[in-house]
Amino acid sequence: MSFSSSSSSSCLTELMENKRLYISLLSYVFLLRIFESSLTPYTCFINFRCAVVTGANKGIGFEICRQLALNKIQVILTARNESRGIEAVKKLNASGVQNVIFHQLDVKDPTSISHLVKFIETHFKKIDILIVDKNGDYLPGVIQETYEMGEECLETNYYGTKKVTEALVPLLQLSKSPKIVNVTSSYGQLSHIPNDELKRELDDIDNLTKERINEIIRSFLRDFKAAKLRENGWPLTPSAYKVSKAAINAYTRLMAKELKYILVNCVDPGHVKTDMSFNTGKDVMEGAKGPVMAALLPDEGPSGVYFEQTVIAPF
Ligand SMILES: NC(=O)c1ccc[n+]([C@@H]2O[C@H](COP(=O)([O-])OP(=O)(O)OC[C@H]3O[C@@H](n4cnc5c(N)ncnc54)[C@H](OP(=O)(O)O)[C@@H]3O)[C@@H](O)[C@H]2O)c1
Incomplete structure (x- = not known):
């Protein structure tokens, strides 16, 4: 029992x-x-610093992605053409660089920009670095610069930079260490502008406004159409490219003043061997060094400055 x-x-x-x-x-x-x-497919990357690079399927942008990824940054490589962008990511993955993904982005297209914003909100919640590196279909080396080419150049280089930046600023503001890098050119330096009054105005950051930059671009296009570029002291050959980069530089300084919490700088990569330079100049690895350095600046680093590669230089 x-x-x-x-x-x-x-x-x-x-x-x-x-x-x-x-x-x-x-x-x-x-x-x-x-x-x-x-969880989302990218949740494993949420603790990483995350960067968006535009126009990155080739050239300097592509190399920037590679160098950032090697610095343990989760990179969103963007390109306007989906198959070219996917191919670029595959190439990086095949070389052992894994923390890079693709998302489509045409900097001129507001719908494409808002799709990227939604994608980041869903999968990453914030971004830490934005590198605006792209060049429109306009090659600064061309001899005959038409009005249409000039208009397209300003639309891509200046207004494209502005649209992407303004859409991504709220996501950058959620980062502990946000950085914006605009890839510019020595052609955008004020020394290329013969009109002294215009030069003074673009350099007077305390009084310059974004609206005034828009007006300057509109008056440039008017003069371009009326064949008055030389007469009115605009930079010549490649005229629109120089004006677009001078406008990006001025915009960089205004954004740095406005967004005190974000380091906003522009970098001239120098003469780099890419399609744009007809494959002349230094290696892309060298060309990407300046933009990557600006993206990885310490939080107390400079803001609103122009880097000639890795060294601060005058606007
Ligand atoms: N290379 C130099 O010597 C040099 C010198 C000074 C400054 N820079 C500056 O460096 C940056 C990169 O130039 P790069 O030499 O690497 O030129 P690149 O090899 O010609 O590459 C330009 C990139 O921009 C992309 N792009 C064009 N329009 C676009 C759009 N609407 N939306 C998104 N992406 C777009 C292109 O895409 P697709 O493949 O679809 O065309 C390409 O991926 C530019 O800002 C340029 O002004 C270059």
């Missing part, structure tokens, strides 16, 4: 143990499901 009573009690204990185990297992599965539902 005593045997049978002890055996039934041990049986009961075992049953209780199993039940407890079963309940714990159920709770575990339940919690796992909740956790899983909050």
Whole structure:
């Protein structure tokens, strides 16, 4: 009797143990499901610093992505052409660089910009670095610069930079260490502008406004159409490219003043061997060094400055 009573009690204990185990297992599965539902394919990258690079399927932008990724930054490589962008990421992955993903972005297209913003909000919540590096279909080396080419150049280089920056600033403001880098050119330096009054105005950051930059661009295009570029002291060949970069430089300084929490700088990569330079100049690895250095500046680093590669130089 005593045997049978002890055996039934041990049986009961075992049953209780199993039940407890079963309940714990159920709770575990339940919690796992909740956790899983909050995951996205990119959740594993959320603790990484995240960078968006525009126009990055080739040239300097592509190399910037590679160097940032090697610095343990999660990179969103963007390009306007989806297959060229995917190919670029595959190339990086094949060389052992894994923390790079692709998202389509045409800097001129507001719908494309808002899709990128939604993608980041969903999967990354914030970004830490924005590098605006792209050059429109306009090649500064061309001899005959038409009005249409000039207009397209300003639309891509200046207004494209502005649209992407303004859309991504709210996501940069969620970063502990936000940086914006605009890739510019020595052609954008004020020394290329013959009109002294215009030069003075673009350099007077305390009084310059974004509206005034827009007006300056409109008057440039008017003069371009009316063949009055030389007469009115605009930079010549490649005229629109120089004006677009001078406008980006001035915009960089205004943004640095406005967004005190973000380091906003522009970098001239120098003469770099890419399609744009007809494959002349230094290696892209050298050309990407300046923009990457500006992206990785310490938080107390400079803001609103022009880097000639890695050295601060005058606007
Ligand atoms: N290379 C130099 O010697 C040099 C010198 C000074 C400054 N820079 C500056 O460095 C930057 C990069 O030039 P790079 O030499 O690397 O030129 P690149 O090899 O010609 O590359 C330009 C990139 O911009 C992309 N792009 C053009 N329009 C776009 C748009 N609407 N939206 C998004 N991306 C667009 C191109 O995409 P697709 O492939 O689809 O055309 C390409 O990926 C430019 O800002 C340029 O002004 C270059």
